[in-house]
Amino acid sequence: MKLIYSDENNITVNHAKNILENAGIPVMLKNEHTSTGMYPQFMYLELWVMNDSDQDKALELISTLKTNSTSVEWHCPECEEENDSSFEICWNCKHEHQQ
Numbered sequence: 001m002k003l004i005y006s007d008e009n010n011i012t013v014n015h016a017k018n019i020l021e022n023a024g025i026p027v028m029l030k031n032e033h034t035s036t037g038m039y040p041q042f043m044y045l046e047l048w049v050m051n052d053s054d055q056d057k058a059l060e061l062i063s064t065l066k067t068n069s070t071s072v073e074w075h076c077p078e079c080e081e082e083n084d085s086s087f088e089i090c091w092n093c094k095h096e097h098q099q
């Protein structure tokens with residue numbers, strides 16, 4: 001088994017797990033039920049692949065996730081609201097985002 005991904009944000013780890021499962025890679029989570037403890041920094045949810053041979057493919061899939069999650073927001077030129085990078089129009093005033 002190989003540790004592929006760990007994050008303090010359980011939602012992100014579960015998202016990564018879903019991506020790998022959808023790609024047909026057997027995975028498991030560790031520390032899933034240790035949300036409280038004396039040393040919370042050691043309790044990050046961990047995503048492991050069952051087969052070492054899946055490591056490269058898994059890391060490649062997860063790297064896409066990391067890129068997406070850190071993509072920058074954009075500011076609407078009309079109302080100056082912040083929009084998520086995945087939005088094509090401003091959520092506030094519906095102004096179309098100029099790529």
Ligand SMILES: [Zn+2]
Binds near residue numbers: 076078081093095
């Ligand atoms: Zn706007």
